[in-house]
Amino acid sequence: MGPKQKIIQLLNHDGGVVSGETLSAELGVSRVSIWKHIKGLVQQGVPIQASPKGYRLATDPDSLHPYHFASRQDRIHFYEETESTMDEAMRLARNGCPDYTVAVALRQTRGRGRMQRVWSSDAGGLYFTVVVRPDIPLMFSGLVNLAAAVDMADTLKSGYAVAAGLKWPNDILVNEKKICGILSQMEAEGDQVGYLNIGLGLNVNNQPESVETGAVSLKSLLGRSIPRREILVAFLDAFEKRMESFDPAAVIQQWKLHNLTLGKRVHVATVKETVEGLAVDLDAQGGLILQLSDGTLQTVVHGDCFHGR
Numbered sequence: 001m002g003p004k005q006k007i008i009q010l011l012n013h014d015g016g017v018v019s020g021e022t023l024s025a026e027l028g029v030s031r032v033s034i035w036k037h038i039k040g041l042v043q044q045g046v047p048i049q050a051s052p053k054g055y056r057l058a059t060d061p062d063s064l065h066p067y068h069f070a071s072r073q074d075r076i077h078f079y080e081e082t083e084s085t086m087d088e089a090m091r092l093a094r095n096g097c098p099d100y101t102v103a104v105a106l107r108q109t110r111g112r113g114r115m116q117r118v119w120s121s122d123a124g125g126l127y128f129t130v131v132v133r134p135d136i137p138l139m140f141s142g143l144v145n146l147a148a149a150v151d152m153a154d155t156l157k158s159g160y161a162v163a164a165g166l167k168w169p170n171d172i173l174v175n176e177k178k179i180c181g182i183l184s185q186m187e188a189e190g191d192q193v194g195y196l197n198i199g200l201g202l203n204v205n206n207q208p209e210s211v212e213t214g215a216v217s218l219k220s221l222l223g224r225s226i227p228r229r230e231i232l233v234a235f236l237d238a239f240e241k242r243m244e245s246f247d248p249a250a251v252i253q254q255w256k257l258h259n260l261t262l263g264k265r266v267h268v269a270t271v272k273e274t275v276e277g278l279a280v281d282l283d284a285q286g287g288l289i290l291q292l293s294d295g296t297l298q299t300v301v302h303g304d305c306f307h308g309r
């Protein structure tokens with residue numbers, strides 16, 4: 001870790017004012033050298049405030065700048081605006097970035113949804129893609145998306161007491177309105193997953209209702225703005241922990257605890273066909289098992305699911 005990063009870490013860790021003397025002792029360099037590093041950081045846009053007592057990092061709980069992510073900061077790639085964090089993550093993954101690298105943007109100009117849809121990405125939402133390099137067979141790759149949906153639903157439920165549920169495969173709904181969508185892109189190495197990029201678009205302080213009637217934001221549910229960093233950190237804590245000892249059966253079981261699809265009549269539109277039936281179960285890889293009108297079972301592995309009764 002370089003001196004500038006170390007300074008940010010110390011300022012982050014303390015949260016208050018840290019004297020130049022403390023910083024110089026911790027880094028083993030002179031106070032003049034500390035002052036030069038601080039000046040460099042401020043020139044880079046890091047909001048460090050200097051006072052006679054020392055230095056402090058301005059706290060903005062909604063900031064998504066890497067320097068506010070403590071030990072994770074090296075893996076956070078922040079963009080004020082980009083076309084899509086999926087593209088940024090793909091570039092990072094191809095360049096060999098480490099596991100759990102995150103591309104996060106305040107706005108996306110070409111945000112993408114599933115099935116070639118546009119994902120409206122106005123300011124105020126949380127738009128990010130995590131690069132994962134899971135040591136799992138290809139057949140379980142779909143479960144990583146389901147796992148991300150479970151972890152974000154848990155984050156929303158436990159942190160904000162919203163009644164988040166899951167529509168197969170990985171839409172997060174509250175009162176039947178979509179609050180979060182998940183998109184993934186993968187590159188395989190033989191029959192193993194090489195990297196898997198999981199992109200999440202969460203309606204936080206944006207107003208998706210004005211673009212899409214079937215959508216809702218956390219702000220409109222709670223009647224107040226929510227700082228996005230705490231949501232991202234809570235999600236990453238849960239998701240990284242899960243991925244360190246990935247358990248396919250646990251994902252299925254936890255998904256079912258949030259389930260809004262099983263037990264309903266649904267139709268699932270794939271690029272080729274539309275399948276209608278009663279959603280009866282998930283298979284071991286996260287596919288949706290439908291009971292058709294003639295009583296036979298059919299499993300669908302991808303597609304857009306629409307709930308009936």
Ligand code: BTN
Binds near residue numbers: 083084108110115171
């Ligand atoms: C869907 O429900 O259709 C999936 C939406 C996924 C949106 C996120 S926002 C961050 C990442 N970048 C994108 O362009 N898409 C995903």
